[in-house]
Amino acid sequence: MKKQMSMLIMIFLIFSNALFLLTGCQTNASVEKIESVGMLIEHTIHDQTWGNKGYRGLLDIQEEFNVDVYFREGVQTQQQVNIAVEEFANKGVQVIIGHSSTYGEYFNQIQDSYPDIFFIYVNGGYSAQNLISLNFNSLAMGFFAGMVAGEMTETNRVGIIAAYEWQPEVEGFYEGVLYQNSDAHIDIQFVNDWDEKDLAMQYYRAMLSNNTDVIYPAGDAFSVSIVENAMSDGIYSIGFVNDQQALGGQSVLTSTIQHIDKLYVYAIKELQQGDVKGGIYNFGFKEDVITMGPYSEHLKEYFKDQLDHVIEDYIENGLLPHEE
Known part of the structure; x- marks a missing residue:
């Protein structure tokens, strides 16, 4: 009887310790620190308009968060996106920004193959657990x-x-x-x-x-x-x-x-703090990301x-x- 009781106590203690370790891991879980961010640009960063503004946003992210940044220009097809994303993944990039609405569909095709990467793009209707659309109320x-x-x-x-x-x-x-x-x-x-x-x-x-x-x-x-x-x-x-x-x-x-540059900085900050998940988010004049010149x-x-x-x-x- 004593042996049976001792065995039950031992099993209970082992189970309790295992449960403590499991719940402890869940309680202490936090968003992993972002150390590298990549950006895909459809055309060029030298266009004096959209491409250049996205690139400036990437540089702001680098300065604000002290992270490594990478970018690729002229990425316009699913195949080019696949190659660039795989290259970024091999470099340990944790967040990839597609600086165009067209990247929503491309990212949606591959996001489940890269569960440890957050994909961000602008002005679209695609979303997933690790896919975010930042929409302007234009x-x-x-x-x-x-x-x-x-x-x-x-x-x-x-x-x-x-x-x-x-x-x-x-x-x-x-x-x-x-x-x-x-x-x-x-x-x-x-x-x-x-x-x-x-x-x-x-x-x-x-x-x-x-x-x-x-x-x-x-x-x-x-x-x-x-x-x-x-x-x-x-x-x-x-x-x-x-x-x-x-x-x-x-x-x-x-x-x-x-102000897409401001919006990208905001998105990285929210990701860093764990305050944003995959989904579709809208921003405009109220958030000061659209203004009149x-x-x-x-x-x-x-x-x-x-x-x-x-x-x-x-x-x-x-x-x-x-x-x-």
């Missing part, structure tokens, strides 16, 4: 750009040349123009590529010949060309992604700026005050003026 920035265009057109003809139909800023621009100026005609064209300069310039010339006098180039590389040409042709433009007054001077009425001297003070007031109300209640 309908509002398009609306405010539209208000500027509607206010400043003298011919009542404004234009937007966008990359893709799904861009929320296109709808926002249309609604913003008509909110400010119900008499305005809005020409909308798509080039189906973030960097399609030739087709974008064809649309620009056609709009110019139709007396369009305010234009919003909602794309990457081609926005630079259009802003520069608008200045030479004596019409107004609205900058996209970056403050583009350095390119177009005061002919750039303002810019809709996406400096106003041109051509904008009247009363309108600048009106626009600032509308933006402040939107930040406070989340409603655009035509939605209230």
